[in-house]
Amino acid sequence: MQQASQNTNPSAPPPPLLSVTNVEVRYQGSILVLKNVSLTVGEGEIVALLGSNGAGKTTTLKSISSLIQSEEGEVTEGQIFFSDAPIHNQDPVVTVRRGLVQVMEGRRVLEHMSVEQNLIVASAPIKASRQQLNAALEEVYGIFPILSSFRHRQSGYLSGGQQQMLVIGRALMAKPRLLLLDEPSLGLSPIIVTAIFESIARINRELGTSILLVEQNAKVALNIAHRGYVLENGRIVMEGTREELLGNEDLKEFYLGISASGGRRSFKDIKQYRRRRRWLG
Amino acid sequence: MLMETLLRVLIGGIANGAIYAAVAVGFSVIYRSGRVFNIAQGELLMIATFMCMALFGTGMNHWLAILLTAIAMGLLGLLIERLMLRPLVGQSEMALFMATLGLLLILNGLGTIVFGTEPRLFPDVLGTERWRLGGIAIKESNVLGTALVVVTVVALAWFFRSTRTGLFMTAVAESHQIARSLGVSVTRSIGLSWAISGVVATIAAVAFMSGRSVSPDIATIAFVALPVVLLSGLETVGGVLLGGLIVGVGQSMAARWLDPYTEGGASLIFPFALMMVILIIKPQGLFGWKRVERI
């Protein structure tokens, strides 16, 4: 099979949809946050970017979407390419128009606007006719039916889970080829998290949207991801396919730690757990 | 007798309230998009007033002159944003405020130099009829002017809630960062808000100045619009109508019943006193945005 494809297509495989190469990011020209980060997302892939608090996950996403600019952050080394064009340090609005949308951490709904108004605003990058706009709305409502029943409700008063669905659905209004999701599970109950991650997998499957998924919750992320990276202190310290990461001893131990948390644990265990947690937490 | 006085006070108050609302809405449109407190809103009204009069002076059709003024004021708004505010993007709100204070001084000086300080009569573009209501005369121009303001404010409120461009601008009002992350151009929205504000200043001029004697001092009317906008809430558009009504009528009542004992002080203080009371009870104003606390 592999040989056959090599014979018919001697050229290199197609370049990934997103490639981040040896990127260094600084805030305010001095605070060094990302060091030599490289990662790729292929067409149609879900890639998890795991790591604990402060590892630099959000910074990675914001340097891809260029949203770091409003925090005086800058890519100072390396390159970021999206469908063969450099996109680092450019106007974030241009990046969105190219088809790369970030869903920011913390369920950032436009809280004084209704659910539907939130969605309509997000159609800004596409020059949609009235019909196209309605079709886009129906597509989002199809994935998150609850949004349809609350379409005229003020989004600030939705529950956390509904707000998370809204911000993901909202990102789809721009018809993105790549979605960057920043900790969609944060602060939500396990049942809601399961539902949301099912929807994320469905978006990837049915709409063909590639996804770079940032999570602290490694287990839930690897459940739907094809590949993953682990970020610690602004560096990539581990990478692999879903199976490789799930089979990794450190990750396994971490899961055991979680599942055994009901029982008695020695201080040494907890220290061990904390150390693991640093990159897997 | 009392009925008649009350009616007279009400009618005068409503007409004043309308001009406060018209200036206040120009204020809030700019504040929403760029978090800029444009202290020079009254100067825009003054420039629009005198630009209209200069064009009337050429003998052209009044409505054509008003249309041209509206276009020129829209462009002036864009120009101010481009030259004075955009270079300050990322600076503190205080820096932006100081820029508009500079604008106030420049436009004020310019107004005095170009138009002089002598009061002049603004033509009766809205008619000269006097209608009678319950024994009192009402000026046609006041009724039409008030109606013009109401229609303008309602149209703007609709624009910000129901059109795509308006919704983009409302999103910018909520959060520059969220708007940007959705591909909405923040600079375009801010520019557009200054243009709208310039056009609104023209409408306010026509609505209120018709048949009045005007001088560059009319800019000071913005100082009463300031309490109106804080009372209504900085982010509201439609809410300025109620804010204007409350301040206009309240001020007119204070002028009738309290000023005789306070040497005219009560009606001057009233808008600010009311604003202080409301801000203590409801800091975001009557219709302003209270940030919803999220867990």
Ligand SMILES: Nc1ncnc2c1ncn2[C@@H]1O[C@H](COP(=O)(O)OP(=O)(O)O)[C@@H](O)[C@H]1O
């Ligand atoms: N605007 C900023 N200015 C300076 N430092 C920042 C800024 N944002 C984040 N950092 C720092 O960068 C590091 C990584 O933060 P972040 O990317 O938010 O991590 P994560 O999303 O993995 O929790 C942290 O040490 C944080 O303090």
Ligand SMILES: [Mg+2]
């Ligand atoms: Mg983060």
